[in-house]
Amino acid sequence: MNEKEYKVSKPVSDKIFGIIVVVFLASFVVITLYPVINTIALSFNDGIDAVRGGIYLWPRRFSMKNYKTVFAMQNIWTGAKVTVARTVLATLTSLFANALLAFVVSRKRFLFKSQLSLFWVITMYVNGGMIPIFLLYKNLGLTGTFNVYWVPGMISAFNMLVMRTYMEGIPESLEESAQLDGAGYFTIFKDIISPLCKPVYATVALFIAVWQWNSWFDAMLYNRMKTQYTTLQYELMKLLSSVMQQSGSAENAKNAGANTITPITIRAAVTVATMLPIVCLYPFLQRYFVTGLTIGGVKE
């Protein structure tokens, strides 16, 4: 009798649940993708036509004019160059520095292993705050230079810990046999540990690169006056914020005058240009950050 009840009740509740799953995931995908697709559609639409509204997934009056305007802007090119330069330089230096530190900290025989670990873990929880750090960079002569983008953040305890966890999983016997062959620690780092750490290196490199690519606050805080060191995101922010600050109230927008507002289609084109490289790249890198996060994150 009981069995009969199960056979009747099980499929019904599971069917309802199945419908909930489908509805949830469908709305999740729509909510995630729609704004992005809409922005792309707007960026290819004629500027005056777009004011009427009603553009959803596809441009109504196709036009390349927005992109032509954007690519004629000198500040966008400067920002793009600086952003690419800082992303490449910081990813390389920061990956190397963090990997080296993680290597040192993960050597079981190292005499100051735990002290050095603690020294860096503390930095994750305690920091001086915005003002003391601002003054430090000023005193070190970092403000108003390109170096402020890659020197201060070179080592981050979080990235180091992710790599340390991974390196600790590598059998110690590999290191010992290399030492018997007369290899020093730098050779072990270069030829034995690093080749095995490629997945976690890829993860951390991706984190650093995305962080660098998306940074705007440092450009605003430290290099506001230096237009030659502006970044892509900061230029986008300046374009967007003139609208955001005003959209709060209609009077404000009127007072400021319409000529200071960049047309919505141009803003969309800049947005698309800034996000395009990442949107194209991340699907190919996802297996790295998924494994990296799972190994480093859960165990940390």
Next chain:
Amino acid sequence: MAREKAVKSKKIPITLKEMKKQSFLMIVSFFMVVYGIIFYYWPLTGWIMAFQNYKPKKGLLGSKFVGLDKFKFLFEDDTFIKVIRNTFAMGVINLVSTTIMAVLFAIILNEVRRNWIKKPIQTISYLPHFLSWIVVTGILHVSLSPTGIVNDVLMRMGVIKQAINFFAHPKYFWWIVAFANCWKETGFNAIIYFAAITGIDPSLYEAASIDGADRLQKIKYITLPGIKPTFLILLLMNVGNVLNAGFEVQYLLGNGLVQSVSQTIDIYVLKWGISQNDYSLGTAAGLFKSVVSIMLIFIANGVAKRYSEERLF
């Protein structure tokens, strides 16, 4: 012999030979410590400014000490009290909503058996994490504008008669920020939960099926208890960050009309410290934030120690 070896591998005696062997490690450590002291520990001395009337010309040593005057000013300032409230409220709302969304998403996606559906959805879910806050807030601004899609849909469904300017009313702001955080981070945060679910022993589900449990019961009695340790660890790690979670979104989405609910401690520091050049006041506000954050970590850790196995330290 064997015993000697065991002892040796546990504790390495500090001999000259060992030091020489480890010289590379020592040299690297030395430079790393110097770097750490300059960029992470030296700024801590700047906290002294919070108790001074700091003048850049006179420096840390020459500026006049004023005791707790700056803190007194802060707590007599109504704006700062509101700022604390906003930071806390948004921090808690964000933490709760993003956690719930990530757990929900991971569990529901795990119910999909077909990989050709599951994998693309997962890939799409990571996308917003890689976009900058500038892009996200820009997109959000277009979607929530009076002519945007949200008003469009709501009006067509007959929920509202007139378009709402969401950014002009303080009552919406916290929820817009929460939505923005969920939109950006749900997929990415779910990665760890997804890994935790994958780690659950499949035989538990098989046994439950034989006992006649339906899918909802399996989630309730197997999946949820299975991800509890991960959930608690992440919660612990994030409690200390509650006050840090309030800068970029609020700075980018805020405007004059919603200032009373959008300003957070970090924005206050930026406004007073950098824009008004009152370094001491900015530092005092920042120091207050740091101290509360550290207290939160210790409280969370203490609570976790008492009621469960999980803890940070």
